[in-house]
Amino acid sequence: MVHWCTHHLETKDEKTGVRMFPAIATLANMRSVALAVTDGISFVEIAAPCEVFGVDRPYLADPWYDFVVCGPANARITDWFRLETTHGLDDLVTADTVIVPACADVDEPPPANLVEAVCTAHENGARIVSICTGAFVLAAAGLLDGRRSTTHWLHADLLAAEYPQVPVDPDVLYIDHGDILTAAGKAASIDACLHIVRTDHGVAVANAVARRLVMPLHRDGDQAQLITSPVSDGHDHILSTLLPWVSQNLERPLTVVDLARRANMSTRSLTRRFNSITGMPPLQWLLAQRIYRAQELLETTDDSVEHIADHTGMGTAASLRRHFSRRLGVSPDTYRRTFRMEPRTIEAYSKV
16 A cells, blocks of 8 residues: 655645645755666666766765665666666665666566565655656556656656556656656756755755756756747747846846847747746746745845845745745745755855
8 A cells, every 4th residue: 555645745826826845855854865777777867866866065965865776786777887786676665765767668567576665665755756757667656646747758648548547747847746756758857856956955055066967057847848849940049048137137027028028029929938948927937936046045145035035026025925935835934944054065055
C-alpha cells in the first residue's frame, strides 16, 4: 500500500492560476539524494543529478547533499560507460530524495526491484523524482495515480495509454507535488534539479549553481517543453530580449500594454507568445519574477519587507506578504528565517 503525502500537494489559486506550495522543505530533513541506475540507461538524464547534487559546494551551503548512485554493478550507461558503485537498488529506501532517470526501454516493464524500492522509499517519507521516462517507474509503483504528471513529450501518449489513471501533461518542464516530482527529459533534467536546490536552499543558492552550469537562472515548471513557433520569424528573438529587460526593471509598475509596447507587438500577440514560451500569461509570469526576486533579497540582504516590496514592484509590504504567502505558503519573515544566508556564503554567492 502506497502512503500518500497529501499535505505537500501542489494547488492553484482559483483566481490567478498561480501555483502554490503549502510547505517548504529544507535541507535539514532532505539531505541524502540517491540516483537509481539500471542497465542500458541514458547518460544525459544521470549527468544532471550527478553534477548538481554530487559536486560538493561548501562555499554555497555547508553541508551540501550526501549523494550516492545506486544500481547493479557494471551496469551499462548507454553503450559507452559502466557503473562502479557499492550501492544496490535496495539502498534507495533510506534516502531522503530518490531520483529515477529515464528507462532503458519504455516498451518493457520497469525492473520489479526498482519499482519496489521506489515504492518503499516513498512509504518511508522520501521525495521521489522522475526524469524523462523514469515516470513509467513511478506510474508502475502507483505513485502517479490521480496526479498531474509529465514526461518527455515523445513518450507522453504511451504513458497515458499504459497508465490511464495518470493525468499526463506533455507540455511542461516539470511538475512538483512536494513528495512527487516528474520532469521532462534531457535539458529539463537540469531545470528539475535546480528547482530541488531552490526548494531546499533558496533562490540565491540555486541561481549560483545555475550560473556555474551556464544555465538560465530559473525556468518555471509550467514552461513549455516545445516552442512551436519558429525562431526565424523574429518575434521570439524580441521576446527573448524582453524577458531579461523585465527582470532588470521589476521595480517599475509594468502592465501588459507596457510590455507589448516594449516588444513592439500587440497585447494579443504578446499574450500568445508568453503562453507559448513560458506556459503562462504575461502578468502571471511577471508576478512570479517579482516573487523570485523577493526571495533572493530576503535570503541575501537585511532589507526591510517594505524596501523589498518597493524594489520588486509589489507596491506595499501588505501586497508582497499577500502574494508571497499565497504562492509559497509562508510569510516573507518566515522564509527569511529559513533561508537567510550566512555572511561568508553571501560573499561567495556574489562572486559566482
